[in-house]
Amino acid sequence: MNVTGIEQGSYFVGRLSSVLGGRDLLPYLGELHASALPRRFEELVADEPAFETKRFGSVWQLRLYRIWVYCLVRALEPRVFVETGVLHGMTSAFVLEALERNGGDGRLISVDLPSYAETGPANVDGYQGTLPPGREPGWIVPDELRDRWELRLGPSLDVLPGLLEREGEIDVFLHDSDHTYETMTGEFELAWPRLRAGGALIADDSTDNAAFADLCARVGREPLLFPNPNEQPHDRLGAGLVLK
Numbered sequence: 001m002n003v004t005g006i007e008q009g010s011y012f013v014g015r016l017s018s019v020l021g022g023r024d025l026l027p028y029l030g031e032l033h034a035s036a037l038p039r040r041f042e043e044l045v046a047d048e049p050a051f052e053t054k055r056f057g058s059v060w061q062l063r064l065y066r067i068w069v070y071c072l073v074r075a076l077e078p079r080v081f082v083e084t085g086v087l088h089g090m091t092s093a094f095v096l097e098a099l100e101r102n103g104g105d106g107r108l109i110s111v112d113l114p115s116y117a118e119t120g121p122a123n124v125d126g127y128q129g130t131l132p133p134g135r136e137p138g139w140i141v142p143d144e145l146r147d148r149w150e151l152r153l154g155p156s157l158d159v160l161p162g163l164l165e166r167e168g169e170i171d172v173f174l175h176d177s178d179h180t181y182e183t184m185t186g187e188f189e190l191a192w193p194r195l196r197a198g199g200a201l202i203a204d205d206s207t208d209n210a211a212f213a214d215l216c217a218r219v220g221r222e223p224l225l226f227p228n229p230n231e232q233p234h235d236r237l238g239a240g241l242v243l244k
C-alpha cells in the first residue's frame, strides 16, 4: 500500500470506528503493524515459486480490506465467524490472528470450493485465481493459528445450510467466494437470518453486481463501502459491510 493507501486506510478505519459507535480502533492498527504475520507469510511462501515476486514487508502491503476486517474482529470479538472463499488463506490468517489476540473462544469456519492448479478456477464469475500446484486451500495460514479454524470444502450453497443450522447463531459472515448474483444472494439469504443483532455481514467485491445493494435495501440497512486502494482504478469501490 502506498502513502495514498495508508491515508485511505486510516480514513476508512475512522469510518469503521464511527459505525461501531466510536470504538477506538487505532490500538488494533498499531498491534497489527507490529505483528509477526507478514514475516510468517514471507517464511511460508519462501519455497513457493508462484509467490517468488511477492513481498510482505509490512501489513500495509496486504490490502486495506484485510486490515479493517482485522480491526472489526478485534472490536466485535466474534464467537463464530463464517467466511466463504479461502484460496491461499490470506484473509483467513488475518481473522485467525485477530481471534487469537481476542483470547476468548472465537472460531473461524471457512467454506471453499477449491480452485486447484490442476483443475482450474472454481469461480464462474470470471475470476481466474488458482492455488499453486500441489497446494490446498488455506496453505498460507500459519500452523500456530489453526487451532481455532475449521475448513469445509464444497460449494458454499451446499455447505452453508447444514453448517449454519449446526451453529444456530453467528456473529460475522464474510462472502468472498463466487461473485455471481445467484451465489451472493444465496449466501446472504442463508447467513443474514443467522446473524445476531449487532453482527456484521461483509461482502468483498460488493459492487460487482446488485446482490449486496439488494440485501441492504431488503433489510433496510445502510452499508459502509470501502475502496480497494491497491487495485486499478484507485477509486473503485470494493468490499462492503453492513451491521444487523
Ligand SMILES: C[S@@+](CC[C@H](N)C(=O)[O-])C[C@H]1O[C@@H](n2cnc3c(N)ncnc32)[C@H](O)[C@@H]1O
Pocket: 084, 085, 086, 087, 088, 089, 090, 091, 092, 111, 112, 113, 114, 115, 121, 122, 123, 124, 127, 129, 137, 154, 155, 156, 157, 176, 177, 178, 183
Ligand atoms: C477471491 S478467492 C478468495 C480469496 C480470499 N478470501 C482472500 O481474501 O485471501 C475466491 C475463492 O472462492 C472459491 N470458490 C469459488 N466458487 C465457490 C463456491 N461456489 N463456493 C465456495 N467457494 C468457492 C475459489 O476456489 C477461491 O478459493
